[in-house]
Amino acid sequence: MDVFVVQGGHPLSGTVSVSGSKNASLPMMAATLLSKGKSTLNNVPDLVDVRTLSALLRCLGCEVTREPSSALSIQVIDEEHSKAEYDLVRRMRASVCVLGPLLARRGSARVSLPGGCNIGHRPIDIHLRGFEALGATVTIEKGDIVVRSSRLVGNEIDLNGPNGSTVLGTCNLMSAAVLAEGNTVLHSAAREPEIIALGDYLNAMGAQVSGHGTSTIQIEGVDELHGAEANVIPDRIEAATLIIAAAITRSSIQIKNIETHHLNHVIQKLNGIGVVISKQDHSTIIVDATNRLLPTNLHALPYPETPTDVQAQLTALLSTIPGESVVRDSVFPDRFMHCAELNRMNASIRQQGDSAHISGVQQLHGAHVMASDLRASAALVLAALVANGESVIHRIYHLDRGYEALETKLNSLGAQIIRCSEERLLNRKNHELQIRKSA
Numbered sequence: 001m002d003v004f005v006v007q008g009g010h011p012l013s014g015t016v017s018v019s020g021s022k023n024a025s026l027p028m029m030a031a032t033l034l035s036k037g038k039s040t041l042n043n044v045p046d047l048v049d050v051r052t053l054s055a056l057l058r059c060l061g062c063e064v065t066r067e068p069s070s071a072l073s074i075q076v077i078d079e080e081h082s083k084a085e086y087d088l089v090r091r092m093r094a095s096v097c098v099l100g101p102l103l104a105r106r107g108s109a110r111v112s113l114p115g116g117c118n119i120g121h122r123p124i125d126i127h128l129r130g131f132e133a134l135g136a137t138v139t140i141e142k143g144d145i146v147v148r149s150s151r152l153v154g155n156e157i158d159l160n161g162p163n164g165s166t167v168l169g170t171c172n173l174m175s176a177a178v179l180a181e182g183n184t185v186l187h188s189a190a191r192e193p194e195i196i197a198l199g200d201y202l203n204a205m206g207a208q209v210s211g212h213g214t215s216t217i218q219i220e221g222v223d224e225l226h227g228a229e230a231n232v233i234p235d236r237i238e239a240a241t242l243i244i245a246a247a248i249t250r251s252s253i254q255i256k257n258i259e260t261h262h263l264n265h266v267i268q269k270l271n272g273i274g275v276v277i278s279k280q281d282h283s284t285i286i287v288d289a290t291n292r293l294l295p296t297n298l299h300a301l302p303y304p305e306t307p308t309d310v311q312a313q314l315t316a317l318l319s320t321i322p323g324e325s326v327v328r329d330s331v332f333p334d335r336f337m338h339c340a341e342l343n344r345m346n347a348s349i350r351q352q353g354d355s356a357h358i359s360g361v362q363q364l365h366g367a368h369v370m371a372s373d374l375r376a377s378a379a380l381v382l383a384a385l386v387a388n389g390e391s392v393i394h395r396i397y398h399l400d401r402g403y404e405a406l407e408t409k410l411n412s413l414g415a416q417i418i419r420c421s422e423e424r425l426l427n428r429k430n431h432e433l434q435i436r437k438s439a
């Protein structure tokens, strides 16, 4: 297993470019199961979750090729199988997004029920209720979800849940309804940019989807879909992470390939605490965080509000701004495992219910810390950039699932991050100990 060894205290400067969106790529890749022709997705990031879904699509009869240009071409060759194996599903919850396309195109889908998750309770009951409303039968057999239907029929479906709508649930139901007989209306649909990207892609394949990006999506079923080409949108969560990297190091950097309108709320919040973010052209910004920053309160909610996927990174930032801040997460109210690790770096954060109460400190200290999930890993990397001395971040495989070459990008801006194996780190320690003994 790899770790990051980070030497903190180096300001950032220069230019960095945002990769394609992980969370837009995954449902789009899964949706290619709906057609027989060849599809090409441009700007797909090369990261572990994309490779896991590529492996799953291959098991489901697709030919998946990564082109040198960061495009992924996918073609369905064999439609016989509709089972997603446990070994792949356990590695990535987003594997559930093959359920809708398989059900619609192959008449059944069998996917291992995703297990526990480090960011809290993550049921998929709304997805399953939606499939039933389209006429499918849903059973749990030996730990697998099995959905079956000889012909899906359009219906009105409400996707609201206890914590708002569901992003992948909306993707699954859109992807199932495009081949259903008649019309479907999805109420309380998720409005995230990734939903708009999927709707546009389905339409490029010949579907009749409208209203995507609002809370009511209308879908007119069609008989078949063809392959299509699409450009994956820039990753708004990576973009926000890079903005926060500049903010936490009180630096000024340029960020390219960013869709600022996908981050309006985060940008407004950061402006409000003193980070100056100015647009240079439609996809380039300058972040200037060299002024004194102020504490604030934040609330993570579904789009267009502050995303839960930047809650951990913002918590790390606020832990370095003297004064009292409160960060609340209403999407995943238990997603606070990073707080205890940040406290090991001298942060002062108290979790209470769905909120983190932060007393900002003057200086974080380097420490050994453990990443618990993708965004928690990013928060720890950000904290390590400003901590004094050396930090070692363990279990960075979480980070590799969702960020394309984050350490390379940060190092190009002046950060000092080394990736090495746990084993090499241990050898280095033993070597240092020997030198000290013999001195």
Ligand code: EPZ
Pocket (backbone or CB within 6 Å): 023, 024, 026, 094, 119, 121, 122, 123, 124, 125, 126, 127, 128, 161, 162, 163, 164, 165, 166, 167, 168, 169, 307, 308, 309, 330, 331, 332, 374, 375, 402
């Ligand atoms: C997507 O997960 C993202 N994953 C997550 O990003 C993101 O945190 C999340 O949306 C929220 O924005 C991908 O796009 C691959 P949800 P998803 O269903 O769709 C509850 C990251 O770090 N709920 O919108 O699985 C659920 O428990 C990842 O990149 C139900 O109650 O999340 C949560 O409280 C992590 N029943 C809320 O809804 C359901 O059937 C929102 O979850 C489904 C969800």
